[in-house]
Amino acid sequence: MWTNWAGNQRADTPIARPSSIADLQQAVAQPQTMRVLGAGHSFTPIVAGGDRILDLSGLDLPILGEATEGRVWVNANARLRDLSLALADRGLAFRNLGDINAQSLAGAVSTATHGTGRGLPCLAAEITAAKMVGANGDILSEDDISLEIAQVTLGMLGILIEAEISVVPKYNLRRQVQLSSVAESLVTMHQKWADNRNFEFFYIPFTGKTVELRHALTEAPESKAPRDLDMIAVKVLKLARSVGRVSEGLRAAILKLLTLAQSDEDYVGESWRVLCSDRRIQFKEMEYHLPPDVAGDVLQEVLTRLHRDHKDIYFPIEVRQTAGDTACLSPFQGGPRISIAIHTDASEDHQRYFEAIEPLFVEAGGRPHWGKMHNLTYKDLSALYPDFDRFCELREQLDPTGKFLTPALARLFRP
Numbered sequence: 135m136w137t138n139w140a141g142n143q144r145a146d147t148p149i150a151r152p153s154s155i156a157d158l159q160q161a162v163a164q165p166q167t168m169r170v171l172g173a174g175h176s177f178t179p180i181v182a183g184g185d186r187i188l189d190l191s192g193l194d195l196p197i198l199g200e201a202t203e204g205r206v207w208v209n210a211n212a213r214l215r216d217l218s219l220a221l222a223d224r225g226l227a228f229r230n231l232g233d234i235n236a237q238s239l240a241g242a243v244s245t246a247t248h249g250t251g252r253g254l255p256c257l258a259a260e261i262t263a264a265k266m267v268g269a270n271g272d273i274l275s276e277d278d279i280s281l282e283i284a285q286v287t288l289g290m291l292g293i294l295i296e297a298e299i300s301v302v303p304k305y306n307l308r309r310q311v312q313l314s315s316v317a318e319s320l321v322t323m324h325q326k327w328a329d330n331r332n333f334e335f336f337y338i339p340f341t342g343k344t345v346e347l348r349h350a351l352t353e354a355p356e357s358k359a360p361r362d363l364d365m366i367a368v369k370v371l372k373l374a375r376s377v378g379r380v381s382e383g384l385r386a387a388i389l390k391l392l393t394l395a396q397s398d399e400d401y402v403g404e405s406w407r408v409l410c411s412d413r414r415i416q417f418k419e420m421e422y423h424l425p426p427d428v429a430g431d432v433l434q435e436v437l438t439r440l441h442r443d444h445k446d447i448y449f450p451i452e453v454r455q456t457a458g459d460t461a462c463l464s465p466f467q468g469g470p471r472i473s474i475a476i477h478t479d480a481s482e483d484h485q486r487y488f489e490a491i492e493p494l495f496v497e498a499g500g501r502p503h504w505g506k507m508h509n510l511t512y513k514d515l516s517a518l519y520p521d522f523d524r525f526c527e528l529r530e531q532l533d534p535t536g537k538f539l540t541p542a543l544a545r546l547f548r549p
């Protein structure tokens with residue numbers, strides 16, 4: 135039985151693990167439907183639901199291939215962490231990364247995985263060329279692969295095997311972490327995105343406080359990595375929630391202690407080590423990408439509803455910004471977006487909270503993260519993306535028998 139990272143998606147279909155491109159082509163040429171697996175870190179039904187799952191983590195390809203000025207060919211099914219290590223060995227690095235690096239590059243690219251930084255696009259925008267296997271098992275020729283076929287496709291147009299990505303010389307980042315108030319973060323966030331290479335903040339539920347993170351390029355030598363206290367903080371938040379069921383006052387006291395214990399942090403390290411961390415406590419997540427001018431008002435309303443109606447929620451709310459790009463299905467197509475992410479414990483009911491907050495995101499013109507939970511359908515999505523119908527036509531053309539399509543995906547990509 136396959137399950138995703140959060141444990142909310144399952145499949146008991148066979149998993150094929152081709153080890154060569156020829157094996158992969160043969161597997162794809164079979165008539166049954168299939169979905170390709172990355173690292174299983176999506177929360178949505180985009181891997182399960184077909185007759186088979188293809189796991190490409192064992193494909194016999196070098197992790198890095200040919201490099202030209204600022205670009206390098208990579209094994210698209212390698213994990214971001216392994217790619218970061220291999221790039222660093224050649225003096226190179228990803229321009230930006232998200233919170234973790236456990237994903238495969240192909241999985242991350244297919245859902246528009248992003249980090250934060252007003253001038254920094256999502257990972258898919260770093261793809262400059264690709265090698266792919268099409269729905270009939272043939273290798274797609276370079277002429278067939280325009281970038282829109284390789285970027286943000288949820289694996290519905292073909293299977294990525296190698297990708298050429300834009301990279302930068304290896305760099306160090308200084309991370310500064312500070313406690314602030316949510317009122318202050320809301321007033322200053324746009325300026326902070328303008329002033330910092332990477333800026334984001336987490337709102338700690340029921341405290342009025344935020345933790346702001348800034349990253350800047352630096353020539354300073356690496357310092358000792360601080361202890362990763364995220365897991366402890368989330369455990370304390372959960373404890374405060376349980377105590378709050380008995381006494382609101384005690385919950386407030388524990389939360390106060392937690393915010394007082396939050397010390398400012400100043401750490402210098404290699405970019406990917408600073409940007410990414412482990413997330414060891416499982417959660418479920420909904421994230422919408424909003425037009426920057428409305429995001430502040432939306433966040434304020436999210437907090438009002440959280441405080442009023444969802445006392446059981448203890449996971450922080452994460453707020454980031456990503457630069458615009460041009461991919462048909464990229465939530466960042468057409469300009470930068472501010473992303474607001476809400477979470478629940480993986481083992482608890484998410485529905486009441488997510489369903490109460492989602493309309494705020496939707497009414498504000500937000501686009502959902504493709505790998506995170508949402509309840510939109512074809513009708514909603516086609517209104518959100520100017521090129522949505524063109525993408526759907528391309529999908530019909532490249533996969534006319536629906537080999538990569540599942541009922542869950544058909545609800546999103548078929549009228």
Ligand SMILES: Cc1cc2nc3c(=O)[nH]c(=O)nc-3n(C[C@H](O)[C@H](O)[C@H](O)COP(=O)(O)OP(=O)(O)OC[C@H]3O[C@@H](n4cnc5c(N)ncnc54)[C@H](O)[C@@H]3O)c2cc1C
Pocket residue numbers: 139140169170171172173174175176177180181190210211231232233234236237238239240241242243244245246247248249288289290292293294295413503504505506
């Ligand atoms: C703890 C955690 C932290 C996260 N942090 C962030 C974050 O900071 N920023 C962010 O944007 N997202 C984040 N996410 C979401 C995550 O990055 C995305 O859901 C991403 O798609 C997961 O990548 P994966 O390799 O696990 O792919 P999977 O979830 O396995 O697959 C994702 C999609 O890619 C397709 N796919 C996989 N391989 C191929 C291939 N070779 N060719 C074609 N299609 C393929 C799959 O079929 C599927 O449609 C996080 C998720 C978790 C669980």
